[in-house]
Amino acid sequence: MDDTYLTISRISEGIYKEKMSKFLAFAIPVSSVEDVKKQLEKYQKEYYDARHVCWAYMLGPQRTDFRSNDNGEPSGTAGKPILGQINSAGLTDILIVVVRYFGGTKLGVPGLIAAYRESAAAALDAYGKAVLEQNGIYRALCAPLEEHPALAAEMEAAATGPDHWVYTRWESGLPGYPDPRAGYFLYNLTPDSGGYRALMVFPLQWAYPDGPDHPPAPDPDCLWLASRPVRAERREDRWVVLPQGAFTLTETSRSLDDGGWLVWGDASLPAAATYAAETEQFRLELRYQTVHVLDNAIQSQTGLSWHPGASAFDTAVKPYARFARAYASYSFTAVFTGNEDQRAALGEVRYAAVPLSADGSHPALKYGAGSGSSSTGAFWGSSSNSGPSPWDGTLSDGGGTYLGGDPNDTPVWPAGYLVELTAGGTSRQATLLPVEGGAA
Numbered sequence: 210m211d212d213t214y215l216t217i218s219r220i221s222e223g224i225y226k227e228k229m230s231k232f233l234a235f236a237i238p239v240s241s242v243e244d245v246k247k248q249l250e251k252y253q254k255e256y257y258d259a260r261h262v263c264w265a266y267m268l269g270p271q272r273t274d275f276r277s278n279d280n281g282e283p284s285g286t287a288g289k290p291i292l293g294q295i296n297s298a299g300l301t302d303i304l305i306v307v308v309r310y311f312g313g314t315k316l317g318v319p320g321l322i323a324a325y326r327e328s329a330a331a332a333l334d335a336y337g338k339a340v341l342e343q344n345g346i347y348r349a350l351c352a353p354l355e356e357h358p359a360l361a362a363e364m365e366a367a368a369t370g371p372d373h374w375v376y377t378r379w380e381s382g383l384p385g386y387p388d389p390r391a392g393y394f395l396y397n398l399t400p401d402s403g404g405y406r407a408l409m410v411f412p413l414q415w416a417y418p419d420g421p422d423h424p425p426a427p428d429p430d431c432l433w434l435a436s437r438p439v440r441a442e443r444r445e446d447r448w449v450v451l452p453q454g455a456f457t458l459t460e461t462s463r464s465l466d467d468g469g470w471l472v473w474g475d476a477s478l479p480a481a482a483t484y485a486a487e488t489e490q491f492r493l494e495l496r497y498q499t500v501h502v503l504d505n506a507i508q509s510q511t512g513l514s515w516h517p518g519a520s521a522f523d524t525a526v527k528p529y530a531r532f533a534r535a536y537a538s539y540s541f542t543a544v545f546t547g548n549e550d551q552r553a554a555l556g557e558v559r560y561a562a563v564p565l566s567a568d569g570s571h572p573a574l575k576y577g578a579g580s581g582s583s584s585t586g587a588f589w590g591s592s593s594n595s596g597p598s599p600w601d602g603t604l605s606d607g608g609g610t611y612l613g614g615d616p617n618d619t620p621v622w623p624a625g626y627l628v629e630l631t632a633g634g635t636s637r638q639a640t641l642l643p644v645e646g647g648a649a
Contacts, residue, residue, distance in 0.1 A: 214270045215299050219238065222234065233308040233309075235305065249306070258310075264304060268302055270301065275292060293525035293527060296523055332449060334503050340383055341522075341524055346377050353449050363378075364379065383435055384417050384456050385433060387414065388411075389524070394472065395501040396410055396478055401440065405440070408439075410435075410471060412432060413433045436457050436459065437455070440453050473538050474607075480645070484626050490551075490632075492544045494542050495540070495542075499536065499620055531617050541562065545558075561576050562587065563627050564626055565624045579591070625642045626640070
């Protein structure tokens with residue numbers, strides 16, 4: 210059993226000033242909800258004259274008991290970021306209280322926007338979470354400044370309550386209800402005229418193919434995806450995210466609980482690049498996808514080191530976020546183009562493939578027992594006419610790997626693939642080159 214965890218041993222304090230507003234921060238060790246209530250009462254009494262007293266806490270070795278509160282700040286801009294810092298440090302049994310004394314100048318969304326000057330990943334993350342939460346504040350963080358008046362008007366129109374607090378509701382157009390455990394995925398991140406374009410993919414718990422006023426998709430166990438092309442670009446001194454079209458709904462062959470596996474690609478989604486070639490006997494195609502993700506997982510621990518606890522997706526924005534990992538996946542098919550008699554005479558067909566660099570270099574072609582792949586991007590396999598059913602003439606393979614290097618560097622895709630096919634004692638090689646995406 211492993212019940213170790215990180216916490217703090219004593220109260221620590223900090224102070225920050227911005228535009229004449231003063232922020233006092235306190236990190237306090239606590240062990241129960243009752244401790245939290247006592248400490249909050251103490252700080253609220255001591256700083257009764259402050260404009261806001263925002264807070265967040267995390268309790269227990271398994272880190273499953275947590276809560277945050279904005280205390281009148283715009284929804285999602287205070288309590289959630291505090292909780293996000295607790296999660297980033299992996300701490301528990303901790304309460305953080307932030308006291309704000311108003312200095313006469315509203316920081317507003319532009320004050321938060323200043324943090325989005327360096328990272329396209331952070332801007333894309335803010336957009337993804339704006340869609341997940343339908344949150345206009347999050348959208349404003351990564352929206353062009355000329356869109357802010359319309360965003361403010363939309364949120365003001367949705368304002369409720371006697372105090373007329375600005376409600377954060379923003380209509381993103383997402384055609385369904387997202388899966389909060391899976392969050393979102395960035396497919397096929399591509400450099401584009403000083404910025405980046407990508408396909409943002411949202412696994413759905415419920416999909417509405419006929420619109421929100423109609424019943425959801427009939428199969429409750431089928432995973433539906435909502436995807437939208439986006440572009441991240443610099444405007445003046447910050448990154449913004451621009452949708453490049455409407456959402457597209459896609460019905461997959463996955464089950465509803467398989468949303469997390471989308472890091473390894475999905476054949477129902479577009480490819481970053483498609484490579485193709487033909488030989489005398491085969492038509493070859495390989496679809497290549499990439500997926501970039503940030504570290505947005507909140508993982509609880511059960512105490513059993515072999516069994517991680519439940520995972521949730523952290524929807525708090527992360528102004529200085531960077532990509533944590535990048536994945537590459539491929540889907541390969543080789544279709545025999547000869548007649549049925551020629552196909553029957555082939556016997557076993559073996560294949561091996563490797564990615565090509567721009568200078569033509571590549572890893573060594575490798576054959577192994579059965580099928581397999583390596584971290585170099587090489588893969589291999591075979592098919593034969595033995596067995597109860599004759600071979601139908603199609604070879605297929607698929608897999609994925611982590612992309613090497615820093616995931617925040619400009620992605621470099623293979624220039625092509627070298628494939629070797631061996632049948633009837635004869636080997637032939639073909640070079641698959643991009644026909645869509647990549648250098649095509």
